[in-house]
Amino acid sequence: MPNTIFVLNGPNLNLLGLREPEIYGADTLDDIAGMLEDRARDLSLEIDMRQSNHEGHLIDWLHEAQATGAKAVLLNAGAYTHTSFALYDAMRAIKTPVIEVHLSNPAAREEYRRHSFVGMAAKGVISGFGAQSYLLALEAAARI
Numbered sequence: 001m002p003n004t005i006f007v008l009n010g011p012n013l014n015l016l017g018l019r020e021p022e023i024y025g026a027d028t029l030d031d032i033a034g035m036l037e038d039r040a041r042d043l044s045l046e047i048d049m050r051q052s053n054h055e056g057h058l059i060d061w062l063h064e065a066q067a068t069g070a071k072a073v074l075l076n077a078g079a080y081t082h083t084s085f086a087l088y089d090a091m092r093a094i095k096t097p098v099i100e101v102h103l104s105n106p107a108a109r110e111e112y113r114r115h116s117f118v119g120m121a122a123k124g125v126i127s128g129f130g131a132q133s134y135l136l137a138l139e140a141a142a143r144i
Helices: 029-042 055-068 078-082 085-093 117-121 132-142
Strands: 004-009 046-051 072-076 098-102 124-127
Touching: 004 029, 004 055, 004 132, 029 046, 029 132, 055 072, 055 085, 072 132, 078 117, 085 117, 098 117, 098 132, 124 132
Parallel strands: 004 046, 004 072, 072 098, 098 124
Antiparallel strands: none
């Protein structure tokens, strides 16, 4: 799967489009998946898009990305970004590059959102551009 980009989404991202659209925008996760698939085709890449509200699923999928030879992972860990040593450890345990993605800009939000365990292990971070953050991260992943 060397041309596959895993796109992993954490808790509550299944509610995009409904949940606080003034912060996260009106695009649903399916809308974002469609945009990514369209752009990935242009880049000769494939998208494997997943979402879970469970931390262990995200960890298993990070391991799977490594095991299957994925080119990269785009990870929007949601609130786990700020709390999960387990995701940090999983990211450090694999060689597959991980790009942290956020719709909003955590640095411009509440104090507790300004620390990212995910970011400490990520190759890079793209945030604050709404759904475009995912497309920018895909462009970066294509060049890894």
